[in-house]
């Protein structure tokens with residue numbers, strides 16, 4: 001045993017485990033007594049316990065997390081000035097958090113849901129967060145719909161139950177999500193574990209260079225363990241038997257040294273190609289053809305270290321698409337633009353205004369940001385007496401480009417590359433027949449795997465049967481008929497038969 005001993009949080013030695021101090025006597029005898037306000041040990045212990053929980057994330061509350069590394073598999077300086085990609089073999093430490101989306105922190109990992117895939121790359125030019133999903137497309141393209149969409153996937157405001165009527169009512173009324181629904185109700189909607197799934201940026205981002213040029217990019221993270229999925233029945237069974245299945249699978253794999261690996265690819269598109277492309281590249285309900293824009297490998301991701309403490313390493317982690325490094329930038333996808341605001345805002349609410357100082361979020365390079373000071377739970381030296389205003393000649397500090405010698409502005413995260421001129425107007429996310437072209441193609445691809453189309457219909461029917469209103473069910477069948485007539489008909493047949501059978 002070392003010299004360590006228990007203390008209160010301020011250092012006063014903790015007397016013993018059974019020292020609730022009582023005023024004994026009276027009728028209490030040996031067994032009872034009146035508590036005293038002077039019993040600091042008791043009061044501290046109880047008061048801190050009541051404050052152990054912090055707000056859980058409003059979405060993506062349930063997760064598994066770990067650490068690892070990203071290794072650049074090629075020098076990417078032909079399309080980006082990002083330092084972590086400028087040399088073959090360069091390694092960057094990574095924090096990964098993979099989550100379900102809709103349900104609470106205690107919910108089942110194997111529930112049919114999109115899985116979030118957040119990574120913090122602690123690069124030598126500051127942190128880069130890649131906040132992805134395990135699906136390449138999304139339910140909406142107008143960010144104002146995000147809270148509505150998520151509420152319809154959560155609990156009913158009156159019954160407090162998950163509610164299929166609400167779920168399908170949202171999706172019938174906002175049918176631009178049809179592509180994502182096709183993915184979600186396919187086999188990919190119930191992955192076997194984190195190790196056996198891919199993740200995707202979904203959004204178009206930009207890789208930028210110091211000369212002002214840029215390429216649009218989508219990023220793909222592909223499992224080297226192979227895609228593996230549960231069927232609906234297996235997923236439901238495991239949800240009951242072991243709701244933490246994925247957390248356990250990942251923790252134990254890393255613990256026994258069976259480190260999971262993903263290859264990281266990009267699809268690149270020039271601004272000229274984007275102008276002519278048949279799809280709006282700022283619409284995340286669409287993918288880019290791999291034939292036209294082939295995957296190019298840029299790196300490899302290996303996860304090899306479990307958290308030392310779940311709360312400090314994973315729960316206190318905060319990820320945001322706005323956390324970027326020189327050479328990587330946001331595109332004009334309106335959903336992405338809204339996300340740039342939403343995540344730091346959520347972190348300030350959930351963790352406090354100095355969340356960037358928490359060890360798991362802190363950059364591993366020097367941080368000198370004296371224009372962001374004070375605030376609750378500031379726990380560094382707060383830049384001492386350094387000027388807290390810009391433009392000081394008393395104690396000037398260099399800018400990065402003064403050290404690096406590049407042109408001013410080119411290392412900036414702001415997009416000097418694009419010129420925008422236009423009118424302020426409301427965004428129109430109404431659907432057209434074109435929105436069904438990619439889902440229809442996906443239906444054909446699904447058809448190449450024996451039994452997969454049937455499983456998709458079965459997965460859909462198992463939820464549509466719980467929609468209360470026949471008229472709404474009919475609207476669901478019509479929605480899927482627009483993807484493929486046979487799909488719509490079979491879904492109707494399967495659902496209505498199972499309702500009659502009850």
Ligand code: HEM
Nearest residue numbers: 057060097116117118131132133143146202319338342346
């Ligand atoms: C308008 C669209 C969206 C909004 C407003 C939004 C907002 C949020 C918010 C508020 C959180 C909780 C953050 C926290 O408490 O720390 C969150 C988590 C997350 N979101 Fe989104 N989101 C949007 C779309 C997306 C999309 C398109 C993706 C994937 C491509 C995505 C991936 C994630 C992931 C992976 C997390 C969990 C991050 C973590 O592990 O801490 N979200 N989102």
